[in-house]
Amino acid sequence: MQNTTGPDHVFQRALANNEILLPKCDDCGAFHFFPRVMCPHCHSSAISWTPASGKGRVHTTTVVRRKPERGGDYNICMVELEEGVRMMSRVEGIAPGDVAIDMDVTAFVGEADGAPVVLFKPVEE
């Protein structure tokens, strides 16, 4: 990937380095996700990148039902990060049907189809 400052490139390059960066507005201070060249809250173009805390909570969740011979069921959920943004993801390490709304989860960089992606695991009690 080229060494550009395009927001998608910055995010993906960080993931490839096992780091989750979130775009934050220098003017209104709000985070946003997905990455953009401008703040969708106040429309400022002054955007900086901040490492994510990794703390999140499941906002809502579903199980995609799939035949076992095609890989079986898997989880799809929306995680609300401590920074106030939501992202689609998957909680790993527990059965897909055991992922519950309001469950506390921790982000990590995993892999999907050979590319790095943000995944989550339950917070250990």
Add this chain to the structure above:
Amino acid sequence: MTNDLRGKTAIVGTGHAGFGEAHGLTAYDVMAQSALAALGDAGLKLSDVDGLFCTMMEDSMPALMAAEYLGIQPRFIDGTMLGGSSFVNYLTSASMALEAGLCDVALIVYGSNQRTASGKLVTASRPPAYEAPYNPRYPISAYAMAAARHMHEYGTTREQLADVAVSARAWAQHNPEAFERGPLTREDVLGARMVGDPLTVRDCCLVTDGGGAIVMVRSDRAKDFPKAPVYVLGSAAESSHRQISQMKDFTVTAARESGQRAFEAAGVSRSDIQAVELYDAFTINTILFLEDLGFCAKGEGGAFVEGGRIAPGGVLPVNTNGGGLSCVHPGMYGIFTVIEAARQIRGDAPGMQLKDVDLALAHGNGGVLSSQVTAILGSQNTL
């Protein structure tokens, strides 16, 4: 407040084609058959059409493809693509274009052969880049997550969701045009194959072929056609996101805003509406839209639909043709909400005809609860 468009335009023809399975026909064939049916209903010819309002699932320039297929050269085209709500939205743009003299005969049209062509949703949309890696199943994963959140916040139950499907089927059983007319119980819905928790396959709309069309003119000539005119009293839209991950509140849609403005434009209230036609892609939709359009309070939609309250003989007639759940769902259902509302007002509904309908509401949904468009239609008595 009402706006300058109230009652200025009217629907003078509706038509459809290819309901269920349209073997051997392309999506554009079904589109054209629908157009001919609606023009026949209005006593008009394709050569009379000078305004075209159309989008399709399979191309990026579908309105041009449709005009070319139909052999017309429209002087006004709107091909705005908002998903299934597009065709309710065209009521606004067609009214504006007619009223401004930009066209004299507006044709709103859609067709699809998705069932016989592929058996699943056909779309030219690309998966959103920040969602695609997780492999959600579109659109069901999005609606399933909305349903799960509604259940979590308001105690809505799977039984209440199931009752939406059961009510839709009860209406469909009176409608010879409906694709699914067999008996359906709450237990059938709950026991059906789970596809995206908490939704079973019976919580999901049909996958059918089919097309629909609507002909509109200015009201000053609306009485010159064979069928009683159905007036557009108010129509309004609001969009809140495109990707489900950008939906701010999974239990509240922009139907709150579209509905409020449509009611204000029409100058009528909820209790005046005699037939409610909602885009029920999934059972949760009906609950969300009844709440957001103000027929019940937020969180009370589950109780509102429970036990046949929106079925024939219930407290509010909802999706009187059987809806997308049981009548027809060819990729985008929005146009059929308008057609059923218009036919209830005209008195020639294909299934159960309600008595003396003067006011009906059609509500379109597009994307993943993304685009909401509400229209209120009325008879001559409502002008």
